Amino acid sequence: MAAxxxxxxxxxxxxxxxxTLTVAFAIRLTGDPxxxxxxxxxxxxxxxxxxxxxxxxxxxxxxxxxxxxLKSIFTLDFGKSFLGGTPVSLLIGKALPATLALAFTSLIVxxxxxxxxxxKAATARGKWVDQMIRILSLVGLSFPNFWLAxxxxxxxxxxxxxxxxxxxxxxxxxxxxxxxxxxILTATNVxxxxxxxxxxxxxxxxxxxxxxxxxxxxxxxxxxxxxxAIPLITFFGLQFGGLLGGIVVVxxxxxxxxxxxxxxxxxxxRDYPVLQAVITVLSLMIIGINLLVDIAYGxxxxxxxxx
Amino acid sequence: MTPTASTPLLAVDxxxxxxxxxxxxxxxxxxxxxxxxxxxVGESGSGKSVTxxxxxxxxxxxxxxxxxxxxxxxxxxxxxxxxxxxxxKMRSIRGKEISMIFQEPMTSLNPVFTIxxxxxxxxxxxxxxxxxxxxxxxxxxxxxxxxxxxxELLTRYPHQLSGGMRQRVMIAMALACxxxxxxxxxxxxxxxxxxxxQILNILRDLQKELGAAVIFxxxxxxxxxxxxxxxxxxxxxxxxxxxxxxxxxxxxSNAYTRTLLAAVPKLGSMTGEEFPKRLPLTxxxxxxxxxSGVERIQNTARYDAAPLLSVRxxxxxxxxxxxxxxxxxxxxxxxxxxxxxxxxxxxxxxVGESGSGKSTIGRTIQQLQKATAGNITFSGKPLSAMSxxxxxxxxxxxxxxxxxxxxxxxxxxxxxxxxAEPIRTHGLLDSEKEIAKTVDALLERVGLTSAxxxxxxxxxxxxxRQRVCIARALASKPKLIIADEALSALDVSIQAQIIxxxxxxxxxxxxxxxxxxxxxxxxxxxxxxxxxLYLGQIMEFGNRRQxxxxxxxxxxxxxxxxVPVADPRRRKPLAMIEGxxxxxxxxxxxxxxxxxxxxxxPGHYVARSA
Numbered sequence: 001m002a003a004x005x006x007x008x009x010x011x012x013x014x015x016x017x018x019x020t021l022t023v024a025f026a027i028r029l030t031g032d033p034x035x036x037x038x039x040x041x042x043x044x045x046x047x048x049x050x051x052x053x054x055x056x057x058x059x060x061x062x063x064x065x066x067x068x069x070l071k072s073i074f075t076l077d078f079g080k081s082f083l084g085g086t087p088v089s090l091l092i093g094k095a096l097p098a099t100l101a102l103a104f105t106s107l108i109v110x111x112x113x114x115x116x117x118x119x120k121a122a123t124a125r126g127k128w129v130d131q132m133i134r135i136l137s138l139v140g141l142s143f144p145n146f147w148l149a150x151x152x153x154x155x156x157x158x159x160x161x162x163x164x165x166x167x168x169x170x171x172x173x174x175x176x177x178x179x180x181x182x183x184i185l186t187a188t189n190v191x192x193x194x195x196x197x198x199x200x201x202x203x204x205x206x207x208x209x210x211x212x213x214x215x216x217x218x219x220x221x222x223x224x225x226x227x228x229a230i231p232l233i234t235f236f237g238l239q240f241g242g243l244l245g246g247i248v249v250v251x252x253x254x255x256x257x258x259x260x261x262x263x264x265x266x267x268x269x270r271d272y273p274v275l276q277a278v279i280t281v282l283s284l285m286i287i288g289i290n291l292l293v294d295i296a297y298g299x300x301x302x303x304x305x306x307x
Numbered sequence: 308m309t310p311t312a313s314t315p316l317l318a319v320d321x322x323x324x325x326x327x328x329x330x331x332x333x334x335x336x337x338x339x340x341x342x343x344x345x346x347x348v349g350e351s352g353s354g355k356s357v358t359x360x361x362x363x364x365x366x367x368x369x370x371x372x373x374x375x376x377x378x379x380x381x382x383x384x385x386x387x388x389x390x391x392x393x394x395x396k397m398r399s400i401r402g403k404e405i406s407m408i409f410q411e412p413m414t415s416l417n418p419v420f421t422i423x424x425x426x427x428x429x430x431x432x433x434x435x436x437x438x439x440x441x442x443x444x445x446x447x448x449x450x451x452x453x454x455x456x457x458x459e460l461l462t463r464y465p466h467q468l469s470g471g472m473r474q475r476v477m478i479a480m481a482l483a484c485x486x487x488x489x490x491x492x493x494x495x496x497x498x499x500x501x502x503x504x505q506i507l508n509i510l511r512d513l514q515k516e517l518g519a520a521v522i523f524x525x526x527x528x529x530x531x532x533x534x535x536x537x538x539x540x541x542x543x544x545x546x547x548x549x550x551x552x553x554x555x556x557x558x559x560s561n562a563y564t565r566t567l568l569a570a571v572p573k574l575g576s577m578t579g580e581e582f583p584k585r586l587p588l589t590x591x592x593x594x595x596x597x598x599s600g601v602e603r604i605q606n607t608a609r610y611d612a613a614p615l616l617s618v619r620x621x622x623x624x625x626x627x628x629x630x631x632x633x634x635x636x637x638x639x640x641x642x643x644x645x646x647x648x649x650x651x652x653x654x655x656x657x658v659g660e661s662g663s664g665k666s667t668i669g670r671t672i673q674q675l676q677k678a679t680a681g682n683i684t685f686s687g688k689p690l691s692a693m694s695x696x697x698x699x700x701x702x703x704x705x706x707x708x709x710x711x712x713x714x715x716x717x718x719x720x721x722x723x724x725x726x727a728e729p730i731r732t733h734g735l736l737d738s739e740k741e742i743a744k745t746v747d748a749l750l751e752r753v754g755l756t757s758a759x760x761x762x763x764x765x766x767x768x769x770x771x772r773q774r775v776c777i778a779r780a781l782a783s784k785p786k787l788i789i790a791d792e793a794l795s796a797l798d799v800s801i802q803a804q805i806i807x808x809x810x811x812x813x814x815x816x817x818x819x820x821x822x823x824x825x826x827x828x829x830x831x832x833x834x835x836x837x838x839x840l841y842l843g844q845i846m847e848f849g850n851r852r853q854x855x856x857x858x859x860x861x862x863x864x865x866x867x868x869x870v871p872v873a874d875p876r877r878r879k880p881l882a883m884i885e886g887x888x889x890x891x892x893x894x895x896x897x898x899x900x901x902x903x904x905x906x907x908x909p910g911h912y913v914a915r916s917a
Binding site for chain 1: 363365368394397398399400401402403406407409410411414415416417418419420421428429432433464466477480629
C-alpha cells in the first residue's frame, strides 16, 4: 500500500507540472495583458507598455515566468485583480469555501438519494419500482441545469416563497442550488449504483451470505455495497471534477459567491490574474481528489491494500 | 411429533419447482436421516442444484415457485414444512439448522472482509456471541478443519488463501452453529484431486463427529461412491432412481442410471491393455440402454516415423515486478527443463495439478507464449530457425482446443463463420462455394449437421459447442491438436462421445494429440504415453501401462490414489497427502532444484528425489 501511494503521489507531481505548464502557456495565448490593461485608457505610449510588462514580469523568458508562476502558487500570491486591485488570493480565499460547500452538499445529496434508490432498483429488477426509478433517472438526466435551476427558483422562491432565490446566507440558501446539482448527479448515479449492484448480487458470496441466514439489509448494505464501492468511488471522484466545471452555471443562476461566479466575472472583464488562479486552484483540487480516490481504494479493498 | 430414529430429519415429498413457465423439478421425493449421507447425482440441467437451493428456500430469490410438494424438517418444536415458512422464519433456520457449502471456493467468500469476520458473523447472528467470543470460536473452527495457523488466518483476506484453504473456511463457516443438515453442492469440483481428497476426508470425519445429515450434490460418480450411503439419480428434473449406493452401482435398475454409469471413466479399467481402446458407447434408445459403435484398438502411434514435435529443455518463466521501479523480485517457474517427443498418430498426455505448468507448455508450443529457454522442433525444423511465414504456417499445423467451449467461440459470429475462419486466414481455399462445402463436411464429421452453419453459439449445448471447436480445429488440416482440458467442462455422457470422436479422427487422419488434463481416468482411456508434471518438471514419463500399472514416482502414486473411483467397494482412506500444492513462485536467485531422471525400464523415466 505504501509503495502504491508513493507511486500515485509521484504521478500526481508530474500531473501538477503538466497542468501548471498548460495554464501558464494558455494564458499567454489570450493576448498581451499590457494592451488589455490599458484598453480605453486614452493615450498610452510604448514606454508605458514596456513599464507595465516589466511590472508584471512579462519581459522575462517564458521559463522564468513559469518559475515565477510556480512560486506564486507556493506563496499563495497570485498578484492583484485588474478590477479594484484586490489581492487575488483574497478573492479565491472567499470564493473557494463557498464552492466547496455547495459541491460537497450536492454530492452528498446525490449519494444519499442514489444509493438506496439504485439498490432498490437492482433488487426489484424488471418490476414496476425498477421501471419507475429508471424513467425518473432518465427525466433527471434530460434536465439542463440552468433550466432546472430557474424552475426551482420560480416554484419555491417566487410562486411559493419558501426559500431564498439567491445568495449564500445560512442553511436555507443551500437547499435550491444543492438540489439542482444533486438531481442531475443523482440521475446518473442511480443507474450506476443499479448496474454495479446487479453485477455484485450475481456473485457467489452473496448467495453464501444469504445462506448464512443474514437479513436482506445486511446482505445488501454490508456484503454487497462494500463490493460495489470501487467502481462507485471511481465514478464519484470523476464526477466531482465535472461538478466543479458545471458549477459555474448553477452558481451564476443562484448568484452564489463561489469560484464559478468569480471565474465568470473574470472572463467578462479579462481579469487574467484571477482567471489563472481559479483554473490553477480547480486543477489542483481535481488532482487532489483523484489522490484521495486512490487512497480510498486501498481502504475499501484489501486486495489493493495488501498487494 | 418428536423425531425418532425412524423419522427422517428431512423429507422432500412430491416437490415441484418452476421458474416462470418452465418446470425444472417434477414430483421429487427423497429423505435423509441424521448421520446419513444422501448423494444427489445428475448431469447439467438435471435440477440437482435447484433442489438444494429449494430446500434452503434460496431459489425464491432467483424467482422460483413451488406448485406442489412439501419439504418436511424435524425441529425441536416438531415437524415443519419449509415451503410454508416465510423468509424471516427461514433466516433463523438457514446457517443454524441447515447450512450449505457451495461449488466455487474462489468466489464463495466475500473479498472485502477478513476470514475471521466472515466466520464470526454467523456465530454473532445465530448464537448472539460477542465479537471476541465469536472470534475465539472461529479460531477453534478453523483448527477443526485442519487449517494451520488459525489465529493468524483470522486476520487474512480471502485472496491470500488457496482454493483448498478457502473451501475449508467455507466448511468451518457451514458447521459453525452445528447444523443438523449440511448441503454440499459440488464442494470439490473446482479443486485439484489431492485437495479434493483432503476436503472429502474432513467432511466425512466431521460428519461422524457431529452426527449431521448430509446431502451431497455432485456430478462425479467417483465422489458418490466414496461418500454416499443413499443415492438419488436425477435426470431432467426427476428422480429416476433412488436406493442404497451399493445397489445403484452394482444393480442399477433404471435405464438412464445404467447409461450414466457406463459413461463414467473408471481408473484402472484399462489394466492390461497395451493401447488405448475406442469403446462402444452406451446410449439410451427407446428408453433402453444399447451399445452403439465399434470397439477398436487404437494402435495409431507411429513410433517408427520421426517425431512430429520435439520439445527439448523447455523453460518458461514469468517475471513478477514489485515496488516503485518495477524491479523483478520473484519469478513464476512455470516450466523447468521439460523434454518430450510426440510422434504422428500419438496421444501424449500431460497430467498434473494447478501450477504444474501443463497448460503453459501447450501455450508455448502454440506460440501463444514465449519460451524463456529451450528448443521446440516441429517436423524436423526448430522453431527458432523459422521465418515469420513458417511460424504462421505452424499455427495451421498445430491447433488448440480450449477448456471452456462457451468462451472460445465468438458469440456474435455464426458457427459457420467460426469454422471457416482458419480456412480463410490461411488461404486454404479460394471459392466461397468450396469453403461452404468444406464447412458443411467438417460439421457433419463432428456429429452436427450443415443446417447448423447459420446458427449462433448460444443456440448450442456445451457438448455441441465443443464439437464446433473441434470442427474449427480440423478446418486447417492440422497435424497436431493441443487439447487443453477440452473434456473437463462436459458431462460424462458427452465426454465419452467426444473421446470417441477424438479417437476416430486420429485413426482417420493420423492426428497427434497433446492431451492436457487433470483427470487421470480419462487420460488412462485416451493416451499412448503420459508425462506427469509437478511444479514445472516431469516427475514420471512412460507409456500408459507403465504410468498406470507400475507408477514409480511417489507423486504419481499419490495422484492416482487421490482419484475417487466409481465403485463403493473400493473406498479407501484418502488422507495420503497433507497440505497445499506448493507455489511455483520463487524469489529471484532461489532457483528450483532440477531433478535428474533415470530410465527404470525402456521408455519409463522417473525423476530422482532432490
